[in-house]
Amino acid sequence: MKAQLFLAATLLVSSSVSAQSNTYFSQDNSIESKLCVLSANEGFSAARKLAAKHNVYLSRFSQSIMCNGQDIRDIAKKDSTNNIIENKVEVFAKDAQQETQLCMTALKxxxxxxxxxIxxxxxxxxxxxxxxxxxxxxxxxxI
Known part of the structure; x- marks a missing residue:
């Protein structure tokens, strides 16, 4: 018979988002502005897809479009690296049964x-x- 263990694991999920959920917008309707906004809001891959539809080539490796003095690739990277999610887990023994202690020993x-x-x-x-x-x-x- 398999021993059942009642071990309580508390999952503390804290979303530590260092970005202030910025939303970018453009002042004009040019394709370059749309690509900059899309890159900042949805990522570089989304901007590349839209660019391809308008016969504009965005390189992953070399500078192609400048957005407010910054390369379009850097804007996408900056926005994607600001979101950090941190998960913390705390494990503790709910009782003093032998099976519980064996599980704690296995963790430690x-x-x-x-x-x-066993x-x-x-x-x-x-x-x-x-x-x-x-x-x-x-x-x-x-623990």
Missing amino acids: QGLAPVRQK GNLNSLKCNGQKVTDFVKRYQNAA
Whole structure:
């Protein structure tokens, strides 16, 4: 019989977005302005697709269009690197059962000590997952 473990894992998802969700717009209707706005708002790939429809070539490797004194590639990179999402996971034992302690040992010390105690790792479940999958998922979590 597989041991069931009630181990509470708290997932604290904090969206640390350093950008202020800027939306760019153009003052005129030129294709170059539209490409700059599209690159800043939706990325360089979207701008390249629109450019191709208007027979304009945007190079990934060399300067092609300047947007307010900056290369169109740099505007797209700057906007995409500002969004950072950080996930924090805290794992703690909900009870003092042997199975719970084995799962905590697996997280802290690895699978080898647990394998020595119980032999077959397939007989241990942590939060309804195989202990090996559980360790892969939460090995870098705060304990």
